[in-house]
Amino acid sequence: MPTNRVYRALADPTRRRILALLRERPMTAGELASQFELAWPTMSGHFAVLREANLVQAERTGSTITYRLNQTVLQEALMALMDALGVSPAEPSA
Amino acid sequence: MPTNRVYRALADPTRRRILALLRERPMTAGELASQFELAWPTMSGHFAVLREANLVQAERTGSTITYRLNQTVLQEALMALMDALGVSPAEPSA
DNA sequence: CTGGTATTTTGGCATCCACCGAATTCGGTA
DNA sequence: TACCGAATTCGGTGGATGCCAAAATACCAG
Numbered sequence: 001m002p003t004n005r006v007y008r009a010l011a012d013p014t015r016r017r018i019l020a021l022l023r024e025r026p027m028t029a030g031e032l033a034s035q036f037e038l039a040w041p042t043m044s045g046h047f048a049v050l051r052e053a054n055l056v057q058a059e060r061t062g063s064t065i066t067y068r069l070n071q072t073v074l075q076e077a078l079m080a081l082m083d084a085l086g087v088s089p090a091e092p093s094a
Numbered sequence: 095m096p097t098n099r100v101y102r103a104l105a106d107p108t109r110r111r112i113l114a115l116l117r118e119r120p121m122t123a124g125e126l127a128s129q130f131e132l133a134w135p136t137m138s139g140h141f142a143v144l145r146e147a148n149l150v151q152a153e154r155t156g157s158t159i160t161y162r163l164n165q166t167v168l169q170e171a172l173m174a175l176m177d178a179l180g181v182s183p184a185e186p187s188a
Numbered sequence: 189c190t191g192g193t194a195t196t197t198t199g200g201c202a203t204c205c206a207c208c209g210a211a212t213t214c215g216g217t218a
Numbered sequence: 219t220a221c222c223g224a225a226t227t228c229g230g231t232g233g234a235t236g237c238c239a240a241a242a243t244a245c246c247a248g
Contacts, residue, residue, distance in 0.1 A: 007104055008105050010101055010104075011101050011104070012205090014206090016175075019179050028224085028225095029224075029226090030224065033225090039207070039208055041225090041226075043225095044226050044227080045206075045207085045227095046206090047226090048226085060225095063215045063216060064224060065226095074181060075182075078175065081110075082172055085117060085168055085172075086117040086165070087169045087172055106236085127195090133237070133238050135196075135238065138195065138197085141195090141196090154195095156194095156245065156246070157192095157193060157194050159195065189248100190248085191247085192245100193244100193245085194244080194246105195243080195244080196241105197240105197243080198240085199239095199240090200238090201238090203235080204233105204234080205233085205234075206232095209228105209229095209230095211229095212226080212227065213224100216224105217220100217221085217222080218221080
């Protein structure tokens with residue numbers, strides 16, 4: 001259970017912001033990178049961390065690479081974390 | 095909103111284990127430290143990170159210091175993360 | 189105040205991590 | 219083939235982080 005990669009991936013604000021953006025819709029690496037003031041290699045590194053944590057999926061289409069949020073993995077990771085730390089789940093917003 | 099300290103604090107497996115232990119009951123620094131194969135100063139450093147993240151409360155009683163889990167902060171941090179990432183909360187176990 | 193126990197602080201080292209510029213790879217196109 | 223745009227990998231730097239031994243602090247008992 002390489003769950004540790006997930007926690008480490010979530011520890012960085014830039015990566016959390018990337019995930020939040022991907023929550024809206026899949027985006028290419030360039031699209032994502034343009035939303036930050038960081039150099040491309042830096043962003044590429046963040047993508048790699050997210051890929052290794054299996055939090056995003058990369059799909060090559062021609063010359064561009066589209067990143068897609070892996071909702072299931074993210075959800076399960078957070079649930080596991082909450083469970084391990086004894087945080088009770090919220091009531092479903094009525 | 096120093097929420098970032100919380101995520102950083104959760105990124106380390108030792109600290110997550112500490113939180114899991116405190117979930118059962120409050121424990122003194124020595125009690126906690128004895129459950130790990132790490133030197134005391136190392137553990138003390140982890141305690142400090144958890145304190146700064148406000149995830150635990152330290153209370154001095156005589157010569158010992160008792161650490162107590164700060165459930166509320168933890169819960170709110172995880173909820174905020176889930177919300178930011180669009181993970182829907184689970185139903186309360188019926 | 190002297191000694192002993194509990195815990196943190198200090199100082200230092202090794203590793204990791206975020207960051208960048210430059211070079212490289214991969215596809216598409218002429 | 220040569221060239222261009224998209225994205226990653228390479229090489230290096232500065233700063234954070236985890237670790238420890240030794241010293242310092244805080245408290246209690248004599």
